[in-house]
Each structure stands twice: as structure tokens, then as C-alpha cells.
Amino acid sequence: MQTITVNTGRPYDVLIGRGLLVKAGELTARVHKPCTVAIVSDETVAGLYMAGVAQSFQNAGFRTVEYVFPAGEQSKNMAQLADLLDFLAQNELGRSDLIAALGGGVTGDLTGFAAASFQRGIGCVQLPTTLLAAVDSSVGGKTAVNLPSGKNLAGAFWQPELVLCDCDTFATLPEEELSAGGAECVKYAMLGDGELLEIITKQGLNAKWEDIVAPCVEYKARVVAEDEKEHGVRKLLNLGHTVGHAAERLSGYSIRHGEGVAMGMMVLTLAAEKRGVCARGVTARLEAALKALKLPTVCPYAPEDIAKASLGDKKRQGDSITLVLPRAVGDCFWQTIKTSEMLDWVRLGVEKGLS
Template identity: 35%
Template sequence: MAERLRVAAPDTHYDIVIEAGLFAGANLADHFRSDGRLAVITNVTLQRLYGDLLRLALPEALIIAVPDGEAHKTLATVAQMYAEMVDGGLDRQSTVVAFGGGVVGDMAGFAAATYMRGVSLVQVPTSLLSMVDSSVGGKVGVDLPQGKNLVGAFKQPEVVLIDPALLATLPARERACGMAEIIKHGLIADPILLDLISRRASLEHDAELIRRAVQVKIDVVQQDPYEQGIRAYLNLGHTFGHAIEQASGYALAHGEAVGIGLVAAALLSARLGMIDAGLVDEVRRLVTLVGLPTRMGALDPEVVYDFMRSDKKKKAGKLRFVLLSGIAQPQIAADVDVQDVLAVLTELRGHG
């Protein structure tokens, strides 16, 4: 059965439709208004898997496929999109359908925000992370050689169409990485979501898992659309996670590093007397259950800490942590002692 969630955004609102089989069954264009030409922007991997279905679902659309991978989330790839959009006759009345994970969604969203000063955008997220996180909230953009997501815009979609059946082809490692963000959403706002994960939600439960996880993101971005305050709660596990990801030389995927980062945030919260050891164990248990690591192997705590500090310098701010004083009780801590951070990082050494 289709679920429809409503998102209020500045000056507009849009729906998120969640329905298993939505993409295979129907004409996708029935789900949004479009007065002009359609372009589907996807990547070559998804084109190989879903190209035939895409042509059936949106027969009139121009299909633009870019290379796969974060390495291609660049202005050069967006320039390729613009060129194909001009050649394909897209004008101001056109609609861009972003069909892919967060990389495609962010880039196609940026192209839609800027092409002819902005055309309509429909998000069709295909990875678990993009379904519960990146396709909602309006942040779009690309990386620069100097750092990730340094160029971007806010661009609200007309609609977000989520078909959990698309997850059947998602590699297991990517699925686990998406689960890291879902655990994060559960920890900051929704204990029932954590119960669903514990019950090892199978594909039939995916729609419910996604619905609850998306609802957390909706609630946060509605309260803080331009990231001035509580949207920072979505960074739970990410101050540690980003640094661990970088210190590993990206051998650890983002979601894997975030899994470890969630354990780190729990350990730090316990160390500061905000939660007891039982909740730390619960976070470890959940992270392990979804197939993610809880420790950072041989990475040196000092090296990880240096990455945290250099990240902070780039953002010209203080080292800030999102901590927990309980499930669904996130708190921002700005003045954490270096020794406490290093002690937590030391506890994360080893494997498991």
C-alpha cells in the first residue's frame, strides 16, 4: 500500500510517496505535474540495471547517464549534464528526474537548481541512504578537489518517489551503510525504529523501516530547513565518523565509519555521565546486527583526532559533538575535553 508523507518546506511543500513496486508498475509521470520535456539523470550502473524499466516508466524522457561513484560528483559531471540537457531541448518548463543514490540525487538536484535558473526536480532515490536521508531536505551539490559538498544549493523537489523494491539490487555493503543512518535516526528521535531494526526487518518490512526513518528526517528539516540549529542532530556519529573515514584513507565506507562513530558518540556520552553503559551496549548491538563494524582496527587515535581538528579548522568552528542523554534525547556539546575524546578513540581500537 502506498504511504504518502507531507513535507513543509520554505515557500512550498511536497509529498514523499513510498510504495513497493511503484516503479515497475506504473507510468512514473502520473505522480507529478510536468508541462515540459523530462530528463532522467542516472548513472551507468543503474542504467544497466533499470534502463529498460526506465524507458517503460517514462517513455518520453531523455536519459542522461553519468559515471558511477563519489569521485564523479563534480562540476565537470554537472557540465556534462547541462550539455546533454541543452542538446536534448530541455527548457525552463522541463523536469529533471534524479534516479539514483545520494551522489546522483545531489548532482542532478544541483543541475535542476541551476539549469536556466532552475527547473523542476523529482527525486527517485534508489539506495537505502538516499531513501531515508539525502533525497529529503533540499540540500543538493557537488564536491570540489578541496573537500566534499563545498558547492551547492537548496532545491526542494516536486515529489520524492520511493520504491523499496529497488533495494533488491543494492549491494549488501551499501545496504548496511544505509542502515547506519537509520540507526542514527532511531537514536536521535525514534525508539520504535530501533525495535524494528532489532526485529531484523526483512524486505517486507522495508517500507515501514523507510517510512519511520524518513519521518525523522522530515521532522528535523521542517524545524530547521537551512541548517541553523537542530539539523545538526543529523550529525550524530559524524564528527567521529568523518575523521575515521578519512584516517582509513576511505578504506572504510561512510556508513561503516558512521557505525563506529555512533558507538563513539555513545561512549563519549557515557564517559560524560549522560547515559549508562547499557545504552552503549545497545548501540554496539544494533550496529553489529546490521553488519557494520564497531571498532576502527589499527587506526591511531591521535591521527583520527588530527582529522577531527583539521575538519574543524576548515569550518572555522569549535569541535562540536552530538551526544545522547538517552534515546531520542540528542544534545550538542561544544566543549569536550581532548582527553575524553582520545580515551574514546583508544577504546575503539581493535576489531569487532
């Protein structure tokens, strides 16, 4: 088991290993004295892991109550949040109690926001069960629900008290979900760890995941500690996301977030390489890693549509937008461009060939 400390205002540990869920109670008792814990999970994950996790908390002296909601992004909304908050009130949870998010990023975001807002804030433990949640959404304290006007528009920064990444849970994940989470691992490798990119390329979907999750979490922990509320360096974590969100939107959300991120990284890396701000050969290395994870490497939408959809991103500031670009594998930077320049960037990244 590896332990990574996230040095935010109130530091917390991320434990990465195998067989952690059945020890969730005992591990949580080290940071929070026994109380009532509301375990929140979607129907799929609850069917697989709820009983074991609840038993573990009970064995460690916690009282447990369980809240289960329909799986999928459509549950990450205000109505589900209100229902969950009311569940916490009905079960008489108080400020010293805990809420545990058992599941993927949807569960983590919904539960985290409930923890941030219930009685103005109660403790939260993240128990991620998707690769995406392990390397990304469970760490860093961003919580949110979607509004009819857009994704993640209502939320709060609320750091958990503990994160347990049990890589055994990936064994039950459908392959497409594992691939989608893998896109975020490639992102971390592009941002800060060239060796990690080679490991991902070699091991693909048969990876020894704890060895990949740990460096990703380490990178994220460092960035979050430096910039908890995303005023500066945390922007780097948006690598692949501006064009990625556009691709997701253009697909009518039929592609997964990770697939969009893969396309987004490809488009802007190729464009950066053509413009000479990124070293030669980086796009090819990125492409090989994405292919090893069975992720798309081509963005199938028209450059005009991608550029237009990208400019709807919340990272836009008036007539400028910030792009995160690789300089080399493991070395990225951000550059603010005029919105009028976006189409040229996208065109370069969508048109095949390096010349």
C-alpha cells in the same frame, strides 16, 4: 504505500512502498504536467531500471531523454556537472521541464545540483535506489558535488517536487551498500525512535524495509521543515558524522560513509556514557543494532589521528566544534566543545570498557 509530506517553503511528498518505479510517470504527472524529463542515472542503475522508468514516463505523456554516467563517488565532480548541464541544454530543456535522479546519493546529489543551477533552477524528482538515498540524501534538498579540496564543497539547497522510495530496488543492492544505508537508519533510531532501534536489531538485513524507511523519512521531514537551511535543529542529523568523516578520511576513503557513521556513533556514545551525560546501556543497544546490520562497532584508528581529522570537519567553528551526543536511545542533543577537548572525547570513546 505511505505518504510523508515535507513542509518546506514549497511542500512535497515522499511516497514509500513497493512497485513505485514503474508508476513513476503516473505519480509525477500528479504534481507536474507532462513535459520533457531528463532521467539521470549511473551505469549500474541505468542497466537495471532505466528502461522501466523511461517507459513509465512516456506512458504518462512525458518526452524522455537519458543521461548515464560512470557509477561511483568519483563522478560527483564539477566536470560531470558541467557535462550534465550541457546535455540538458543540448536537449533543449527549459524552465518548465524536469530532471529525474534515478539512483543512489551520488546521482541524487549531482542531479539535484544540476536542477538547482540549470537556467537558475528547474524541477527535480528524486527516485532513490539505495537505502542511504531513500532515508537520507533524497529528502531535504541538500545537493552538492565534490571539489579537489574536499567533499560536498559546491552545492545548493534545492528541494525536489516529489520523492519515490521504491523499496523493491534494495533487492539488487549489494549487501555492503544495504549495511551502509542501515547505519543512517540506526542514526534516526538513536535520534528519535527507540522502538525502531529494536526492530532494526531484530530484523537486521532481512528487514521489511518500507517499515524502517518510513519512520526515518518522517523524522527527517520534521527536522527539515523546522530548519530547512541547517541553522539549528538540523545539526542533530550529524550524529556520528564528525568522527565518521574522520574515519573515512583516515581510511583513505576505503570504508563506506555508513561504516564511518557507525564508528562515529559508537565512539561518541561510549564517551558520552563514560562522562555520565548518556544513560547506561545505550552503547550496548547501539552496538547490537550495528552488529545486526554487519556494521563495524570499533574505530581502528589512533585517538590522536581521529581527533586531528575530526577538527578538519566543516562543522568546526574556529576553536570550537559541535558534537551530537545521545542522552538516551531516541533522545540526542548537541554540545559545543573547545577543539582542545576533542582528543579527550575521542580517547574515552576509543578505549574499550565502560569504567
